[in-house]
Amino acid sequence: MAIEFKLPDVGEGVAEGEVVQWLVAVGDAVEEHQSVVEVMTDKATVEIPAPAPGVVSAFHAEAGDVVEVGAVLFTLETGGESAPDTPDVEVAAAPVEREAEDAVLTPAAPPRSPGAKALATPSARRVARGRGVELASVAGTGRNGVIRRSDVEAAHAAPAASSAAPVPAEAPVAAGGETRVPFRGVRRKIAEAMVRSRDSAVHFTVVEEVDVTELVTLRERAKTIGAARGIKVTYMPFIMKAAAKALLDFPQLNGRLDEEAGEIIHSHTVNLGIATDTDKGLLVPVVRHVERKGVLELAAELAELAESARTGRIGPEQLQGSTFSITNAGNIGGIHATPIINHPDIAILGVHRIMKRPGVVEGPDGDRIEVRRYMNFSTSVDHRLADGADGVRFLVALKGLLECPGLLAL
């Protein structure tokens, strides 16, 4: 008989695992306890052994696939007739009649008739709402036909799926003038975060030009002071300080949406997510209590975070809890952008490069032309949670602070 081996919870509450590599080939005979596949979970990379001797007759996932706990990973032909000893602990109580059910196979339930309330997990309901998927039309693969989140995602992706080419296991593979890069790991996490933001937030973006000539001078002096203390001072800590000050005046942009509670949370502290370009991809470590910290302190903390992010030693707790985020493309190029909000934040600030340009300066003797330094800032606001005017006012306040950075000391 065949055992449909399901990915077990190998680490006290993990939800899914990524197949790293198959350690046997389809058709291989395996002993009980022989390692079959290597799976990476949030906690550890583990080898999954065969639950019984037999022949591995099918893989149900490829290297790189993310498999939910409880989903079938491989099929094992055991040759025997008896039920396998894979876990299927059921409640056995005198008054309860066990329902006849295959020991391992949970057949997919057919789509229900319209009108009947579909059985679904809470996360499946949430995703279905967000993507406009009719639950009644989704076939559930969970126990007793319960619709799981993956079912909804599969149903949502179904129309496009036919055109998707299979992703090869090795990375990256050149084939006939193109390079195929597996879409997984951090890249996939980023993709999920972006889609989540786009699918929920209604983005409104406004751009403002800021004369940073004074800030440049101030930063030069701060740089010298920082260097004496071993702290590298960039423009970012000044921008963070200014953003924190402005956000305290515009709390409607500082916080997040608690969808489950149906509440918009306006935070009384400013925790800034700083979008950081790392080897592994985009990470957004969070600097907490920016409103209480000085520019040098922020500079030191930023350097530490950047180092942690670079060496991959950043903990998940350091990537959570932002109330607002800043993304900086200024060191690369571009004059403005439409930043994507770091879900579930309300808004985000984009920082762009400093450019020398002729500017009109008002003086006691009238207007004159000077070489000035300008920097563009863009803010995207979730228009569901705040109004466009809030975004513009915030940006104007930020401009005021950065054009006259002495005000940051107030």
Next chain:
Amino acid sequence: MTDAPALSVIGPDGDAGAHDSGLDDEQLLHCYETMLRTRVFDEICLKLQRSGRIGFSVPNLGIEGLQVGAASALRRTDWIFPSYRDFGMALYHGVTPLDMMHNMFGNALDTAKGRQMSVHFSFEEPIHFYSISSPIGTHIPHAVGAARAFQMRGEDHVCLASFGDGGTSSLGFHSGLNFAGVWKAPVVFLCQNNGWAISCPSSEQTASEGFAIKARAYGMPGVKVDGNDLLAVREVVSEAVARARAGDGPTLVEAETFRMGGHSTSDDPTRYVPAEELEAWGKRDPIERFEKFLVQRGLWSEGDCERVREEAFAEIDAASKEAGAEGAPGLETIFSDVYETLPDHLRVQGEATFDLARRKGEAAAGAGEFPL
């Protein structure tokens, strides 16, 4: 005594000089076999966990000698208050792998009827093996309380409370050792300093010079011992047990060892344990060391290791199959085990629960998911 270096008996080449352990040849071989059986039980549990047949396990790799050495110092009338890595102590005193597997599967024959996590054993026979607790250090005051009770009843039983270096940061450690000192309770505190409290190194666990020195503050002797040396651990724990039994009060033993595996099946130690430390401690494996000792005593011959391993594997593998085939505890045990006779209000709740379980079919655990 606290500042003395850790006691070792068996040298790296297996030479124990003229040391008299008080164990006869048969008992020495039993120690060896118990260590190996502990290791094999561990290996099988890891496979069972990874293939989803049990929920959880806790590796013992590297500390088998410590467990067996300490257990060998106890009588069967004594009480063990174990840490979650101490099932070698139970095996030594005759708990069977099948008894243990019933717990690993949380089946109807599990002494805790599936209400504990896997590997959280409790046994009344053949030795009192107090229920393993996941919360750290909570069992230390329990051991002291039991010891105090024996003292008040005039019984000469001794309690062995075992915990890790991380356990010394718990409230239970302080309150337990404090009152054990005050009462001169017949208890032995065995701190297994295995280097790590999950991913926190023992160097970040305390500001004092090791753990044995903490005994001073509680008015009891503190002794350090080489935890990978079965006979040294036996020697030190035996002395502490004798003190306790004689009414001279508790002792804190710090056994220096190293956790060669992960903290649990949910842990990935390669993320934080330096490879060079693992390599260094790998050369001090307690089983290999004891094997060399047996060779020196003329008690071991080529092939013994394989023979014991094969026998242990066959026994434990069969135990896992048998326990795995056993049914789950009945839903009614949730209600029937609360009072001696079931009160009416619980009967009503029970019937409602059974009815719901019957209608929804959702009360079943399994399908690879953590039973929440």
